[in-house]
Amino acid sequence: MEILYNIFLDPFVQMAGAPDLLVQTLWEGLVSGVLYALIALGFVLIFKASGVFNFAQGIMVVFAALTLVGLFEIGVPALLALVLTVGVMYLLAVGVERVMLRPLVNQPDIILFMATFGLTYFLIGLGELVFGGNPKSMITQELYLPTGSVDIEMLGGFVSLQKLDIAAALIASIMVAGLAVFFQKTRIGRALRAVADSHKAALSVGISLNQIWVIVWFTAGVVALTTGIMWGARSDVSFALQIVGLKALPVLILGGFTSVPGAIVGGLIIGIGEKLGEFYWGPLVGGGIESWLAYFIALVFLLFRPQGLFGDKIIERI
Amino acid sequence: MGTPNWGGAGGGAGAIHKGDILLSVENVSLRFGGVKAITDVSFDIRKGEIRAIIGPNGAGKTSMLNVINGFYNPQEGRITFKGATRNRMRPSVAASQGIARTFQNVALFKGMSTLDNIMTGRTLKMHRGFFWQVLRHGPAFREEIEHRKFVEEIIDFLEIEAIRKTPVGRLPYGLQKRVELGRALAMEPELLLLDEPMAGMNLEEKEDMCRFILDVNNQFGTTIALIEHDIGVVMDLSDRIVVLEYGRKIADGVPDEVKNDSKVIDAYLGVAH
Amino acid sequence: MFYREAGQFKTNYADDMAIFPILQDKIGVAVIIAAAFVGVPLLGGSFFINAVMIPFLVFALAAIGLNLLTGYTGLLSLGNAGFMGVGAFACYKLTTVFPQVNIIVWLLVSGFFSAGVGVIFGLPSLRIKGFYLAVTTLAAQFFLQWCFVRIPWLTNHNISGAIEVPTRTLFGIAITGPNAAPEVRYLVVLSVVALLTLVAAHLVHGRVGRMWMAVRDMDIAAELMGIRLLPTKLLAFAVSSFYAGVAGALMVFLYLGSAEPDAFSINLSFLILFMVIIGGLGSLIGSFMGAAFIFILPIVLRYLPQSLGFSVGAATIEHLNYMIIGALIIAFLIVEPHGLARLWQTAKQKLRTWPFPY
Numbered sequence: 001m002e003i004l005y006n007i008f009l010d011p012f013v014q015m016a017g018a019p020d021l022l023v024q025t026l027w028e029g030l031v032s033g034v035l036y037a038l039i040a041l042g043f044v045l046i047f048k049a050s051g052v053f054n055f056a057q058g059i060m061v062v063f064a065a066l067t068l069v070g071l072f073e074i075g076v077p078a079l080l081a082l083v084l085t086v087g088v089m090y091l092l093a094v095g096v097e098r099v100m101l102r103p104l105v106n107q108p109d110i111i112l113f114m115a116t117f118g119l120t121y122f123l124i125g126l127g128e129l130v131f132g133g134n135p136k137s138m139i140t141q142e143l144y145l146p147t148g149s150v151d152i153e154m155l156g157g158f159v160s161l162q163k164l165d166i167a168a169a170l171i172a173s174i175m176v177a178g179l180a181v182f183f184q185k186t187r188i189g190r191a192l193r194a195v196a197d198s199h200k201a202a203l204s205v206g207i208s209l210n211q212i213w214v215i216v217w218f219t220a221g222v223v224a225l226t227t228g229i230m231w232g233a234r235s236d237v238s239f240a241l242q243i244v245g246l247k248a249l250p251v252l253i254l255g256g257f258t259s260v261p262g263a264i265v266g267g268l269i270i271g272i273g274e275k276l277g278e279f280y281w282g283p284l285v286g287g288g289i290e291s292w293l294a295y296f297i298a299l300v301f302l303l304f305r306p307q308g309l310f311g312d313k314i315i316e317r318i
Numbered sequence: 319m320g321t322p323n324w325g326g327a328g329g330g331a332g333a334i335h336k337g338d339i340l341l342s343v344e345n346v347s348l349r350f351g352g353v354k355a356i357t358d359v360s361f362d363i364r365k366g367e368i369r370a371i372i373g374p375n376g377a378g379k380t381s382m383l384n385v386i387n388g389f390y391n392p393q394e395g396r397i398t399f400k401g402a403t404r405n406r407m408r409p410s411v412a413a414s415q416g417i418a419r420t421f422q423n424v425a426l427f428k429g430m431s432t433l434d435n436i437m438t439g440r441t442l443k444m445h446r447g448f449f450w451q452v453l454r455h456g457p458a459f460r461e462e463i464e465h466r467k468f469v470e471e472i473i474d475f476l477e478i479e480a481i482r483k484t485p486v487g488r489l490p491y492g493l494q495k496r497v498e499l500g501r502a503l504a505m506e507p508e509l510l511l512l513d514e515p516m517a518g519m520n521l522e523e524k525e526d527m528c529r530f531i532l533d534v535n536n537q538f539g540t541t542i543a544l545i546e547h548d549i550g551v552v553m554d555l556s557d558r559i560v561v562l563e564y565g566r567k568i569a570d571g572v573p574d575e576v577k578n579d580s581k582v583i584d585a586y587l588g589v590a591h
Numbered sequence: 592m593f594y595r596e597a598g599q600f601k602t603n604y605a606d607d608m609a610i611f612p613i614l615q616d617k618i619g620v621a622v623i624i625a626a627a628f629v630g631v632p633l634l635g636g637s638f639f640i641n642a643v644m645i646p647f648l649v650f651a652l653a654a655i656g657l658n659l660l661t662g663y664t665g666l667l668s669l670g671n672a673g674f675m676g677v678g679a680f681a682c683y684k685l686t687t688v689f690p691q692v693n694i695i696v697w698l699l700v701s702g703f704f705s706a707g708v709g710v711i712f713g714l715p716s717l718r719i720k721g722f723y724l725a726v727t728t729l730a731a732q733f734f735l736q737w738c739f740v741r742i743p744w745l746t747n748h749n750i751s752g753a754i755e756v757p758t759r760t761l762f763g764i765a766i767t768g769p770n771a772a773p774e775v776r777y778l779v780v781l782s783v784v785a786l787l788t789l790v791a792a793h794l795v796h797g798r799v800g801r802m803w804m805a806v807r808d809m810d811i812a813a814e815l816m817g818i819r820l821l822p823t824k825l826l827a828f829a830v831s832s833f834y835a836g837v838a839g840a841l842m843v844f845l846y847l848g849s850a851e852p853d854a855f856s857i858n859l860s861f862l863i864l865f866m867v868i869i870g871g872l873g874s875l876i877g878s879f880m881g882a883a884f885i886f887i888l889p890i891v892l893r894y895l896p897q898s899l900g901f902s903v904g905a906a907t908i909e910h911l912n913y914m915i916i917g918a919l920i921i922a923f924l925i926v927e928p929h930g931l932a933r934l935w936q937t938a939k940q941k942l943r944t945w946p947f948p949y
Contacts, residue, residue, distance in 0.1 A: 122918055124913050128913070133910070289737065427809055458797060
């Protein structure tokens, strides 16, 4: 009985008893959810346009952040370093397209998936070789990002919001809105959607696949850089962050591999669900359940909707 | 095992004899959401006959086969096979009751050889359990050899000896269709469903396939239901024909009746308004 | 010219269905087995046996296990390291609770524990397919790793949270623990790996293997042939996890000697997946080749600069290593996406027709 009480009632009693804590937890979940969503967004962009399940997206986040900090450390002014990093991400996109995608066109998905594993290893090695393997701290102030926190008095207590988190949420929203406009309203966006639907048909109307791939990987690289700055400012910049990249997988599962709104909603569900679970149910089993809860949430969703939140119902045809 | 008995379970009490009703479909309707694939269709298939299902594209022919072997479950209606009535079942159960089929777009196991593909058709007939399989030598291997002999007979029959060890993914389309027929025959089915067995074939390949179908039917007494677009082939091969249009049955009878049915002519040639 | 099967006629099905139907292959395999059982222990130094051969065999076994699931049945798994951990911890618990039973028995029995866990995490495969299934196996990976850290009972409440392998003997000779000679441990590992490889070969050449491959290639058609999907997939999960469990137990008991939960991290899962894909999906020989490529290559890279007389920092080598492996994986996939096993077949085909390739 006591176990049942602890699982099914006590957490809710706690939530009702201290609503300010609940709001605080929700906010924390929201912020990490936004960051998961950003990583997932990078995945979705690449998956839509090239059908590649880009395992390296998590590493691209770290690589971008590391490049930025590394450039700053060798004396490049912060804003110039930012511009240079964007340039590096562009070179990366071109390199990936030339060396990896072009020779592997028309190969089965699993092969391309594996190739991005190779890319992951390569980027880890390259990043550590050039900038060293030690964790670095993000140049938050130099990039004019706000620091400190705002305390809001509400619900009989205080909720403390990091200014940085607010900025992260804002920047993420602007970015998603920008991408949506880009996809829907521009010529390149239309070409991207065409490529996503069918490579062959897109080729037949004169869309250059190679050019599209460079654009997409570059966009994903810029998204990765943004994510890297935000996430790096919350913790350190190191390759341990790649484990966070894996969290994008359950997010994708929830939202579907090709849906941008899905990535965002999925990210928020995972982020908030994980924090709530850890805070209210984690102590029952000794804590640390954050490491696997996200996957279980996705698993439970999948059992009821195998096609994801935003996917169409799968009708098998023979 | 002895001589193959491709007609399926002969003998025994209550056995179904040639000319008896083997399968009957009564008032079956199938919908996908709001789309009606099949509406209130009834017909039967008699033991030993070749039954054709024809109709324009989208008439619900493949859906009908999918209903018969349990891949789709109809919302309404009943299906009686060998005297047992059901409205829901798993495809694997249909297989164990003796219904085999081939597919419109070849559905072979692409990574496996011709031999392995046809051997897979014997799965239900093989009974040695997991631990014998681990050992392989002894009973499991003897069983394997017995079934290999059976499969080799099918390979002889279909004249595909030369490709028995070739991965089927590398075979030309016509041969793939033949291997698929072999895989279905390996199940020793009582009812064989063929979904466009001659689609995309040239004349010579079509003639071969017709010969195989007739031989299977004549020599082994296997009941066959087939979908085919080539009306000439259908008229020559089949004993009776069902015609579907927009998911409804519009005609049913021997080839000559169907050929002269005004509704069928309208369905294929269009109606003059 | 040297590798020619012409003239080797089969007069019965048993010969034709042998696992190595060609004479040259039989001789080759016999030579390799003899070299492994006799040559390596006699001639290989203890460093070679300890740091190269033992881990190579252990990883090859784990790769075979994953290959049965991913290569033969088409179910992608990223949780292999978790299942390896289950095997290792099960073996540790069994041998500390029942020390009188021989360790070899426990090494094999521990596989059944991970098989059970594997089946539980395989259940969602009824409804979930493809990349989606990979996430459920990730759930297994992280959940199991969390269990290893959080359940002190598993390590007998060891303060360090690690397991340390006790000394166990066979016929009075120490085969595990700090006193066991590398040659002895090597022979035990080799025997287990050889036995389980044979079992895997039996399975994939028979009815079970055909059912797995049928599910992999076209699950709908398989079901319409009477193959029930869920039991077939669960069997693949069980057998695969069994192999992973035994490999995990071997890794801790006969290679590392002690292990922290970190040893079974997601990185190990990826490493094994690499081995399977580089070696070739759906090929047992490929699993060995993949393990050799992924495991032995870094060792070579590590010692190559020294032997050539360059002095490079250890950290630099480590980073370069990552880059080279990454680049090699990509290059390799471009050259031969079907893995080393396919390359080997192509080479055999060339030998078959040499010197007149037409």
